[in-house]
Amino acid sequence: MRTWTYRPGSVEREWYVIDAKDLILGRLATRVASILRGKHRPQYTPHADCGDHVIIINAEKIRVTGRKEAQKNYYRHSQYPGGLKTITLEKQREKYPERIIEAAVKGMLPKNSLGRKIIRKMNVYAGDQHPHMAQQPKTLSLD
Numbered sequence: 001m002r003t004w005t006y007r008p009g010s011v012e013r014e015w016y017v018i019d020a021k022d023l024i025l026g027r028l029a030t031r032v033a034s035i036l037r038g039k040h041r042p043q044y045t046p047h048a049d050c051g052d053h054v055i056i057i058n059a060e061k062i063r064v065t066g067r068k069e070a071q072k073n074y075y076r077h078s079q080y081p082g083g084l085k086t087i088t089l090e091k092q093r094e095k096y097p098e099r100i101i102e103a104a105v106k107g108m109l110p111k112n113s114l115g116r117k118i119i120r121k122m123n124v125y126a127g128d129q130h131p132h133m134a135q136q137p138k139t140l141s142l143d
Helices: 025-037 087-094 097-106 113-119
Strands: 016-018 054-058 073-077 086-090 123-124
Touching: 016 025, 025 054, 025 097, 025 113, 073 087, 086 087, 087 097, 097 113, 097 123
Parallel strands: 016 054, 054 123
Antiparallel strands: 073 086
């Protein structure tokens, strides 16, 4: 028997829409990371990008458990001495609600060039509208 290997042109990519309203952040992020990597396909290959595109809407209505709303912090650095910036989840939700889901999913992907390529297939929107109707995305329910 011969081992089948993935070729970049052999995968038909799907587009999925996920409504994040009232979904728990971590559970949503694990499912989205799995779809982006292609682990739901029988032809999954760890060293190749064989996943699908994901559109997430209603990012501002995502839920978290416990006291994470006030205690969870997001960090970024300006690369200058003393340039560490900190923002809580509560303020991040007000200013940039898309970054909450982006950070959660990015942390579950490989930390290399493949992970950077995979994360570009995810589109997150704060509201319930998205500009990807031409791709005819399928609605995916995570309940």
